[in-house]
Amino acid sequence: MSEKVAATTNPVDGVASLQRFLTRQPILNNDHSIIGYELKRRDPARLVDDALPGVASRRQAEDEWLLASTIDLAYQRALGDKLTFLGVAPETLLSPLMDQLPKSQVVIAIHPHQSSPALIERAELLAHGGLQLALDDPGNNQELAGYCRYIRFDTTRYDVMGLTTQVVRSLDTGSKKKPQLIATQVDTPEVFAACRKLSFNLFQGYYYTYPQVSGAHRLDSSSMRVMELLNLAKKQAEFPVIEKSFKLDPALTYRLLRYINSPAIGMRRTIESISHALILLGHDQIYRWLTLLLFTSRETDPRSQSLLRSALVRARFIESLGRDRLKQGESDSLFIVGIFSLLDALLNIPMQQALAGLHLPPVVVDALVDHSGPYAPYLKLALACEHFDQDAIASSAADIGIDADAINLAHVNALIWSESLDI
Numbered sequence: 001m002s003e004k005v006a007a008t009t010n011p012v013d014g015v016a017s018l019q020r021f022l023t024r025q026p027i028l029n030n031d032h033s034i035i036g037y038e039l040k041r042r043d044p045a046r047l048v049d050d051a052l053p054g055v056a057s058r059r060q061a062e063d064e065w066l067l068a069s070t071i072d073l074a075y076q077r078a079l080g081d082k083l084t085f086l087g088v089a090p091e092t093l094l095s096p097l098m099d100q101l102p103k104s105q106v107v108i109a110i111h112p113h114q115s116s117p118a119l120i121e122r123a124e125l126l127a128h129g130g131l132q133l134a135l136d137d138p139g140n141n142q143e144l145a146g147y148c149r150y151i152r153f154d155t156t157r158y159d160v161m162g163l164t165t166q167v168v169r170s171l172d173t174g175s176k177k178k179p180q181l182i183a184t185q186v187d188t189p190e191v192f193a194a195c196r197k198l199s200f201n202l203f204q205g206y207y208y209t210y211p212q213v214s215g216a217h218r219l220d221s222s223s224m225r226v227m228e229l230l231n232l233a234k235k236q237a238e239f240p241v242i243e244k245s246f247k248l249d250p251a252l253t254y255r256l257l258r259y260i261n262s263p264a265i266g267m268r269r270t271i272e273s274i275s276h277a278l279i280l281l282g283h284d285q286i287y288r289w290l291t292l293l294l295f296t297s298r299e300t301d302p303r304s305q306s307l308l309r310s311a312l313v314r315a316r317f318i319e320s321l322g323r324d325r326l327k328q329g330e331s332d333s334l335f336i337v338g339i340f341s342l343l344d345a346l347l348n349i350p351m352q353q354a355l356a357g358l359h360l361p362p363v364v365v366d367a368l369v370d371h372s373g374p375y376a377p378y379l380k381l382a383l384a385c386e387h388f389d390q391d392a393i394a395s396s397a398a399d400i401g402i403d404a405d406a407i408n409l410a411h412v413n414a415l416i417w418s419e420s421l422d423i
Contacts, residue, residue, distance in 0.1 A: 036083030314338035
């Protein structure tokens, strides 16, 4: 897949000069499977409506940039059946770009102060045309809510009783087809557990990236075997030594041969032996593959898959940013930093304990445990992008010496790349 996507092409003159940072938030179901992402570009509340060439306001420029990015064909193909949520101003519903959106993949979310007859009429027209709409914190906009497939509630705006009242009101529409309820700003397991009890269908946030305090530690024999192989590959052990370790685990052998013979590798003939597969891949490729396998070495569950997707985006994102800014080979270490940054959540143990079985370079450990050292600004930037912390993004970007356009392109491309992988 090409590294260039339409995220760099903008139909609105002057948008590039806005220097707004693009972020994404995953949307998960009750089983912790990622069903889509919301793409955001700066907090609308912080925008100033300065006039720009060809647009009526900065907010319009922001919205049209998001719409144009989503229309990009490479982005659509990569996400497959996953949804893309875009929060736009109500007046953006009038944009002709609405008619170009892939209706099965995009959900347009609006948050009007009040519903005007014109807005309700436009929402009705778009909904009947197949475009999926979401309404944020509906309040008194119940008529508008009738045309929305999703209703979203910002969990930081309500206490438990207030949120319960809003949920009951939203579901009591008299319609046979109930809207799906989305809880947003779900950034801790405790908030997820509370919202799940309140009949929410979907959850938006990074709650699943925290170690589960009540969950079992998952440093099982399968994980230990993968860690052993990782250490052998890291120290460039002889291939017969690595092969011997593989042979102790038939499941790992099967996965290795399936990987080497996958269409993505592009071998002209079937590889049937472990030794041949190891020689063809080489130590570096084996190591990178094993880091991914660590997330799926046991019986796969949706949360582990979601953690792997998020780790892949982090890894690809920071690796691409460091490729032209660090010495040759150091960007590979950035990839490892990104992948292992969620190892504590995967294994449900503290990060230092999770890394204890891996013989990682001290500079990598420093970034993961203490958020210090030369790799730390890259990881901090990735975390800031995930949590939509604009000030932290700007600070980390300045530390690295990179502008918003480069960050946005790397972010979108990392998401596209991760979703295009068959994992």
